[in-house]
Amino acid sequence: xxxxxxxxxxxxxxxxxxxxxxxxxxxxxxxxxxxxxxxxxxxxxxxxxxxxxxxxxxxxxxxxxxxxxxxxxxxxxxxxxxxxxxxxxxxxxxxxxxxxxxxxxxxxxxxxxxxxxxxxxxxxxxxxxxxxxxxxxxxxxxxxxxxxxxxxxxxxxxxxxxxxxxxxxxxxxxxxxxxxxxxxxxxxxxxxxxxxxxxxxxxxxxxxxxxxxxxxxxxxxxxxxxxxxxxxxxxxxxxxxxxxxxxxxxx
Amino acid sequence: xxxxxxxxxxxxxxxxxxxxxxxxxxxxxxxxxxxxxxxxxxxxxxxxxxxxxxxxxxxxxxxxxxxxxxxxxxxxxxxxxxxxxxxxxxxxxxxxxxxxxxxxxxxxxxxxxxxxxxxxxxxxxxxxxxxxxxxxxxxxxxxxxxxxxxxxxxxxxxxxxxxxxxxxxxxxxxxxxxxxxxxxxxxxxxxxxxxxxxxxxxxxxxxxxxxxxxxxxxxxxxxxxxxxxxxxxxxxxxxxxxxxxxxxxxx
Numbered sequence: 001x002x003x004x005x006x007x008x009x010x011x012x013x014x015x016x017x018x019x020x021x022x023x024x025x026x027x028x029x030x031x032x033x034x035x036x037x038x039x040x041x042x043x044x045x046x047x048x049x050x051x052x053x054x055x056x057x058x059x060x061x062x063x064x065x066x067x068x069x070x071x072x073x074x075x076x077x078x079x080x081x082x083x084x085x086x087x088x089x090x091x092x093x094x095x096x097x098x099x100x101x102x103x104x105x106x107x108x109x110x111x112x113x114x115x116x117x118x119x120x121x122x123x124x125x126x127x128x129x130x131x132x133x134x135x136x137x138x139x140x141x142x143x144x145x146x147x148x149x150x151x152x153x154x155x156x157x158x159x160x161x162x163x164x165x166x167x168x169x170x171x172x173x174x175x176x177x178x179x180x181x182x183x184x185x186x187x188x189x190x191x192x193x194x195x196x197x198x199x200x201x202x203x204x205x206x207x208x209x210x211x212x213x214x215x216x217x218x219x220x221x222x223x224x225x226x227x228x229x230x231x232x233x234x235x236x237x238x239x240x241x242x243x244x245x246x247x248x249x250x251x
Numbered sequence: 252x253x254x255x256x257x258x259x260x261x262x263x264x265x266x267x268x269x270x271x272x273x274x275x276x277x278x279x280x281x282x283x284x285x286x287x288x289x290x291x292x293x294x295x296x297x298x299x300x301x302x303x304x305x306x307x308x309x310x311x312x313x314x315x316x317x318x319x320x321x322x323x324x325x326x327x328x329x330x331x332x333x334x335x336x337x338x339x340x341x342x343x344x345x346x347x348x349x350x351x352x353x354x355x356x357x358x359x360x361x362x363x364x365x366x367x368x369x370x371x372x373x374x375x376x377x378x379x380x381x382x383x384x385x386x387x388x389x390x391x392x393x394x395x396x397x398x399x400x401x402x403x404x405x406x407x408x409x410x411x412x413x414x415x416x417x418x419x420x421x422x423x424x425x426x427x428x429x430x431x432x433x434x435x436x437x438x439x440x441x442x443x444x445x446x447x448x449x450x451x452x453x454x455x456x457x458x459x460x461x462x463x464x465x466x467x468x469x470x471x472x473x474x475x476x477x478x479x480x481x482x483x484x485x486x487x488x489x490x491x492x493x494x495x496x497x498x499x500x501x502x
Binding site: 105108110 | 269273342343345347410412413497499501
């Protein structure tokens with residue numbers, strides 16, 4: 001991937017910049033094998049996930065990405081997060097990206113909550129000292145103080161999600177990527193989570209959310225990008241949501 | 252730059268300790284299992300093969316153990332590493348972390364086992380060891396294992412049958428390496444062929460480090476296995492570098 005840090009930014013401090021980005025996947029009907037490839041039995045069908053996307057998200061912008069399933073929303077986030085690499089085009093991301101898709105990444109059931117905080121923190125790109133400094137807050141926010149010495153397999157799924165969320169929000173990201181599951185856990189924790197995310201909104205962090213929860217986006221975003229079949233249909237203010245709704249009703 | 256290296260190291264070591272702790276945390280006698288395997292193999296193979304004419308060398312059990320120890324390091328690392336990226340797909344799909352750390356940490360955790368095994372050898376050689384030769388042997392073994400593991404694990408993402416190939420290859424490789432026999436019992440032409448196998452020289456080096464009688468001269472034949480190792484390492488790095496960007500696509 002052609003990723004580089006921009007220091008001489010000409011435009012108003014771009015946080016994420018896509019230039020004519022295209023991404024396709026090979027459709028797989030079964031496990032890919034070497035034998036299959038040698039004998040030409042592999043599928044060559046391609047699925048075009050993104051078709052020449054160009055957009056610039058400036059620092060501090062709150063962007064919502066909407067579109068039907070399969071329109072390329074998740075691929076866009078994955079490329080911005082550096083998980084996937086585009087086939088062509090240029091991507092520049094400035095600052096530390098943390099996505100809330102990564103909850104629970106690398107949790108090991110045999111290790112304690114504490115050990116898992118360090119492991120997961122390192123996986124999402126925190127430095128060791130950073131985790132040490134934030135450790136107390138992470139535990140406090142998760143509300144799992146009593147269980148932090150217990151191995152993770154004793155946690156309920158809600159508990160480990162809470163731990164994962166807590167680590168992610170304390171990783172001090174410059175750019176926050178939010179996928180569908182914005183709120184996890186019980187009612188109380190959900191409120192706490194939304195409050196925390198709102199505080200990110202206020203701190204002027206760049207936030208990109210992908211969601212079908214249109215009301216949430218309407219209240220929290222200043223810009224909406226509507227994707228369909230890997231292309232940008234509309235890019236504008238929250239009025240795009242109304243256009244999208246009308247279009248969906250028609251169909 | 253230094254900071255980045257530090258973070259990479261912290262991350263790789265955290266994964267290594269996850270690997271070690273996860274494996275032994277709840278196993279009774281925990282670390283005893285580490286050396287139990289080559290020890291038992293040595294006993295069984297030693298008991299049987301010492302009665303077969305030609306196999307028995309001076310100090311046969313020590314000779315065997317010093318062959319089995321590096322071999323079991325190599326074979327566990329290589330066979331576990333090959334499908335590793337596919338097994339860790341949930342991690343790879345979720346976060347952008349240095350992928351090679353998965354393979355390196357697996358090998359590092361096995362390096363701990365190897366060190367413990369080597370410590371056990373010391374009393375039997377009267378605590379005499381050539382530290383320089385041993386360091387050379389361990390580093391050579393480490394780089395060769397890392398190179399071939401990176402190569403095969405990267406290929407296995409796109410071609411899932413590579414794992415079957417590895418599993419079929421290893422038993423054959425065991426018998427083409429002088430572990431349970433001495434190269435001397437082979438005809439001259441076959442002895443020459445053994446040089447094409449870097450594991451031959453690596454194991455001979457381990458034996459030489461502990462002063463175990465070894466008449467096989469490897470003075471002039473180092474060039475071929477060393478260059479083969481270099482080829483494997485460079486190829487492994489190149490293939491990994493090229494493929495890692497697209498791991499997510501194939502998961």
